[in-house]
Amino acid sequence: EVQLVQSGAEVKKPGESLKISCKGSGYSFTSYWIGWVRQMPGKGLEWMGIIYPGDSDTRYSPSFQGQVTISADKSISTAYLQWSSLKASDTAMYYCVRSAGLVYYFDYWGQGTLVTVSS
Amino acid sequence: QSVLTQPPSVSGAPGQRVTISCTGSSSNIGAGYDVHWYQQLPGTAPKLLIYGNSNRPSGVPDRFSGSKSGTSASLAITGLQAEDEADYYCQSYDSSLSGSGVFGTGTKVTVL
Numbered sequence: 001e002v003q004l005v006q007s008g009a010e011v012k013k014p015g016e017s018l019k020i021s022c023k024g025s026g027y028s029f030t031s032y033w034i035g036w037v038r039q040m041p042g043k044g045l046e047w048m049g050i051i052y053p054g055d056s057d058t059r060y061s062p063s064f065q066g067q068v069t070i071s072a073d074k075s076i077s078t079a080y081l082q083w084s085s086l087k088a089s090d091t092a093m094y095y096c097v098r099s100a101g102l103v104y105y106f107d108y109w110g111q112g113t114l115v116t117v118s119s
Numbered sequence: 120q121s122v123l124t125q126p127p128s129v130s131g132a133p134g135q136r137v138t139i140s141c142t143g144s145s146s147n148i149g150a151g152y153d154v155h156w157y158q159q160l161p162g163t164a165p166k167l168l169i170y171g172n173s174n175r176p177s178g179v180p181d182r183f184s185g186s187k188s189g190t191s192a193s194l195a196i197t198g199l200q201a202e203d204e205a206d207y208y209c210q211s212y213d214s215s216l217s218g219s220g221v222f223g224t225g226t227k228v229t230v231l
Contacts, residue, residue, distance in 0.1 A: 037222075044121065044222060044224055045159075045165065045225065047219060047220040047221055047222055050220070059219065060219075061216065061219045061220075062216055095165070103152055105153075105171070106210070107176070109164045109166070111164055
């Protein structure tokens with residue numbers, strides 16, 4: 001059974017750093033892309049970026065380029081989304097998703113990680 | 120800011136048919152890229168509903184259907200049921216955004 005299991009909720013202060021994770025299981029982790037999707041409170045879905053764990057090829061939405069870093073450790077089938085300096089506007093639910101390719105759909109979703117940034 | 124536009128809300132009585140539009144441009148839907156649809160029930164992660172414009176994953180009822188024409192796509196729900204009350208999002212690929220996927224603005228479906 002394919003599963004994407006994300007790390008737990010986080011409460012951080014502005015300016016702090018953070019790295020959240022997404023562990024894939026039940027499939028060949030290096031053969032599919034893993035993307036990240038943001039959903040701010042009460043708002044819609046936003047495509048942030050995507051990585052191919054097989055060779056670490058990474059693409060970012062222009063809206064998120066330079067704001068976050070996406071990475072993956074294929075030895076433990078885990079993808080990451082990290083911030084070096086959080087802002088209050090980063091408060092959102094973050095989902096990891098699996099895709100067969102850049103132009104394809106997201107067939108599996110993680111359960112989401114709620115990130116709250118507040119002083 | 121999304122490049123795929125959906126109506127904010129649609130509503131219908133149980134048993135009725137509702138449709139949700141997803142309007143793009145020549146760099147995404149109009150360029151021939153497929154459109155996919157997701158359903159997000161309250162408090163849950165989104166779920167793939169339609170892929171490749173009109174295909175249903177296993178387990179999705181056949182009262183959900185998708186189509187695409189030109190720079191737009193549509194999701195239709197026939198025989199609307201109370202459990203269909205949710206947010207729906209279209210998704211495609213945009214060649215003008217440095218190889219980026221894009222979501223629609225989202226539509227809230229209300230069952231009256």
